[in-house]
Amino acid sequence: MGREGDVDQSKRATLRRFAALGAASPLAGVASASDGESDSDAPDAITGYLSATPGAHFSKVRDDLKLGTGETQYHLRGLREEGVIESRRDGDYRRFFPAGRFDEFQQVALGTLRRETPRKMLIALLEGDRSPAEVADRVGVSRPTVSKHATTLEKAGLLTREPEYAVVEPETVLVLLVRYADSFGEDAARLADRAPDLLAYERDA
Numbered sequence: 001m002g003r004e005g006d007v008d009q010s011k012r013a014t015l016r017r018f019a020a021l022g023a024a025s026p027l028a029g030v031a032s033a034s035d036g037e038s039d040s041d042a043p044d045a046i047t048g049y050l051s052a053t054p055g056a057h058f059s060k061v062r063d064d065l066k067l068g069t070g071e072t073q074y075h076l077r078g079l080r081e082e083g084v085i086e087s088r089r090d091g092d093y094r095r096f097f098p099a100g101r102f103d104e105f106q107q108v109a110l111g112t113l114r115r116e117t118p119r120k121m122l123i124a125l126l127e128g129d130r131s132p133a134e135v136a137d138r139v140g141v142s143r144p145t146v147s148k149h150a151t152t153l154e155k156a157g158l159l160t161r162e163p164e165y166a167v168v169e170p171e172t173v174l175v176l177l178v179r180y181a182d183s184f185g186e187d188a189a190r191l192a193d194r195a196p197d198l199l200a201y202e203r204d205a
Contacts, residue, residue, distance in 0.1 A: 042067060042075050043084075050085055050098050053183040055110030057093040108156050109173050113184060117141060118149050119177075122158070122167055123191050126174055130164040 045065055050056060053064070062072040076096065079085045086099045090111040097107055113119045117139060124138040136146045153159035158173070160166050167173055174191075181188040 043079060046075055046079060047084055050096055054097045055095045055114050057095050109158060109176055112156060112158055113177060118153060119184060120187055121149055122173060123187050125165055125167045126170055
């Protein structure tokens with residue numbers, strides 16, 4: 001019984017923490033206003049969570065907010081119907097974003113940056129690596145793996161491969177990495193420390 005109580009308290013604390021972010025949204029509370037089920041903090045918590053973690057897929061939203069599967073489905077559907085959030089298909093995932101905040105390129109970029117190897121490849125390129133061999137060494141994967149992901153990145157419109165590897169709209173990708181660095185990983189946090197120099201370099205190039 002005590003363990004269930006601890007889990008419930010942890011869930012409430014998590015929801016309230018992200019609900020505080022969601023409450024700042026001009027659309028906050030729209031879906032929850034007519035919601036008489038489940039945790040009343042859940043809709044605002046999802047809104048706040050997606051403001052801090054745009055491009056998260058269903059399982060990540062559910063697990064990070066300690067929600068049940070049905071509960072997550074219910075609130076995501078309600079928030080989408082009310083126009084608070086929007087989503088796009090990304091391979092096997094459906095990724096969620098605050099409504100109206102990101103254009104198509106930014107949504108694709110954010111979804112891609114939530115995948116570890118592609119994110120590390122883009123970071124390596126932003127930091128100056130250009131050849132498949134350099135990127136493979138930096139990321140710690142084989143050259144065939146780099147080539148496979150490079151093909152996917154090129155199809156997504158995030159990478160060009162001729163005459164050498166280069167990020168499409170590098171300043172936009174860099175800004176997204178820095179702005180949401182806390183929701184990515186240590187590689188993004190490390191990049192954030194170098195961002196001013198990299199932005200100056202891109203502008204001068």
